[in-house]
Amino acid sequence: MVTPSSSLLTLEQALATMLDAVAPVTVADTENVPLTEACGRISAESIVSPVNVPPFDNAAMDGYAVRLADLTPGALLPVAGRALAGVPFTGQWPAGSALRIMTGAPTPAGAEAVIMQEYAQVDEQGVRFSVAPAAGEHIRRVGDDIRQGDEVLPAGRLLQVAELPLLASLGIASVRVCRRLRVALFSTGDELRPIGAPLAAGEIHDTNRFAIRLMLTQLGCEVIDLGIIADDAAALREAFRQADSRADLLITSGGVSVGEADYTKTMLEELGQIHFWKLAMKPGKPFAFGRLGQAWFCGLPGNPVSAAITFYQLVQPLIARLGGRRDWRTPPRLRARALTPLGKTPGRLDFQRGRYRLDDAGELTVETTGPQGSHVFSSFACANCFIVLEQARGDVAAGEWVTIEPFNALLQG
Numbered sequence: 001m002v003t004p005s006s007s008l009l010t011l012e013q014a015l016a017t018m019l020d021a022v023a024p025v026t027v028a029d030t031e032n033v034p035l036t037e038a039c040g041r042i043s044a045e046s047i048v049s050p051v052n053v054p055p056f057d058n059a060a061m062d063g064y065a066v067r068l069a070d071l072t073p074g075a076l077l078p079v080a081g082r083a084l085a086g087v088p089f090t091g092q093w094p095a096g097s098a099l100r101i102m103t104g105a106p107t108p109a110g111a112e113a114v115i116m117q118e119y120a121q122v123d124e125q126g127v128r129f130s131v132a133p134a135a136g137e138h139i140r141r142v143g144d145d146i147r148q149g150d151e152v153l154p155a156g157r158l159l160q161v162a163e164l165p166l167l168a169s170l171g172i173a174s175v176r177v178c179r180r181l182r183v184a185l186f187s188t189g190d191e192l193r194p195i196g197a198p199l200a201a202g203e204i205h206d207t208n209r210f211a212i213r214l215m216l217t218q219l220g221c222e223v224i225d226l227g228i229i230a231d232d233a234a235a236l237r238e239a240f241r242q243a244d245s246r247a248d249l250l251i252t253s254g255g256v257s258v259g260e261a262d263y264t265k266t267m268l269e270e271l272g273q274i275h276f277w278k279l280a281m282k283p284g285k286p287f288a289f290g291r292l293g294q295a296w297f298c299g300l301p302g303n304p305v306s307a308a309i310t311f312y313q314l315v316q317p318l319i320a321r322l323g324g325r326r327d328w329r330t331p332p333r334l335r336a337r338a339l340t341p342l343g344k345t346p347g348r349l350d351f352q353r354g355r356y357r358l359d360d361a362g363e364l365t366v367e368t369t370g371p372q373g374s375h376v377f378s379s380f381a382c383a384n385c386f387i388v389l390e391q392a393r394g395d396v397a398a399g400e401w402v403t404i405e406p407f408n409a410l411l412q413g
């Protein structure tokens with residue numbers, strides 16, 4: 001029997017429900033950290049520039065500082081001195097003369113333009129120019145880029161390689177950030193063994209907990225790893241209790257579908273207000289979201305690709321919101337021409353794994369990375385994007401246009 005797609009929740013509906021339910025939990029608890037330790041943290045307050053950038057008028061080119069009135073056609077101007085970056089000109093600058101100046105050097109009072117040395121002819125008497133500069137040409141004015149008192153970064157911004165050097169250039173050495181989000185995780189399933197442990201018949205390695213842990217670390221979370229919990233009521237209850245008392249969010253994988261040996265679902269129903277959804281996405285149909293006592297809860301499907309993709313599409317934005325980010329943006333989507341046929345059953349939104357590239361003719365193309373089962377991690381590992389195939393769409397022939405979503409820093413970084 002085919003499940004009618006109308007009974008499934010769309011990804012957008014699920015995400016909107018989750019984001020509406022939660023508020024940031026880290027913003028009231030902030031700390032001041034040195035810039036060198038701030039990468040990946042989230043700004044807790046608006047950051048205002050204590051200085052002007054540039055801090056003084058300075059030359060944008062190597063050449064000569066001039067006053068415009070001195071530039072009569074053919075004029076020969078003696079060179080009255082020179083200014084270097086870090087070594088300003090401090091002498092007298094008589095009318096009717098030019099000053100040698102290098103890029104970054106403070107322009108002396110009265111300078112109205114800098115003429116590039118490529119347009120200067122120099123001899124022992126002085127310098128002649130072959131161009132007539134406009135007022136202000138090649139002078140970078142004080143505060144051109146940033147004025148003292150301007151907001152340079154708002155609260156709620158992820159601080160990374162673009163943001164932190166900006167703060168450093170303003171002489172700022174530390175920054176107030178939100179505390180890290182505390183995220184607990186565990187796996188359930190009697191077949192699971194830790195990474196590297198020998199396997200008996202029917203056993204597999206617990207790859208989901210490892211993958212989730214990696215992604216949480218990438219997202220700057222404090223990870224509370226509770227390990228593999230046996231399908232046993234007492235052990236599960238204790239794991240939920242621990243997570244609820246120590247974490248803002250608990251993530252588990254497995255046991256959210258319809259299996260018989262899963263205590264997880266029963267226990268969750270007893271402990272919190274949890275929604276067990278069937279999502280109209282593939283992979284990633286079974287997904288649970290809700291609240292335990294005080295911690296939020298996300299239950300990912302057990303299949304490894306399903307767990308990774310539901311984490312990416314649903315948990316990643318949830319963590320951004322809980323963690324105080326106001327700059328989170330849904331990864332952008334693009335249109336690309338499929339080079340290979342893609343199998344697709346109508347009914348769910350597919351996140352197939354592919355590789356996109358700009359071909360020699362300047363057209364964006366994408367090809368599948370191979371089998372797309374929700375246990376097939378190998379086709380994920382060599383992908384650089386999702387091929388997002390609409391819910392109602394069927395098979396895609398080679399040459400058709402499709403939507404792609406390039407992986408963001410969580411998978412690429």
Ligand SMILES: Nc1nc2c(c(=O)[nH]1)N[C@H]1C(S)=C(S)[C@@H](COP(=O)(O)OP(=O)(O)OC[C@H]3O[C@@H](n4cnc5c(N)ncnc54)[C@H](O)[C@@H]3O)O[C@H]1N2
Nearest residue numbers: 187205206207208209254255256257259285301302303306
């Ligand atoms: N009769 C039905 N069966 C299934 C349905 C369904 O609708 N009706 N849905 C299928 C889909 S889709 C998925 S996805 C899975 C998800 O089920 P669970 O979340 O309950 O996960 P489990 O049954 O515990 O495990 C599924 C699969 O994943 C492996 N697994 C589990 N945890 C891990 C881990 N930490 N690391 C690596 N692999 C893990 C587990 O061994 C199973 O192979 O259900 C389908 N079934």
Ligand code: MOO
Nearest residue numbers: 283284285306374
């Ligand atoms: O959601 Mo399941 O993820 O289709 O394998």
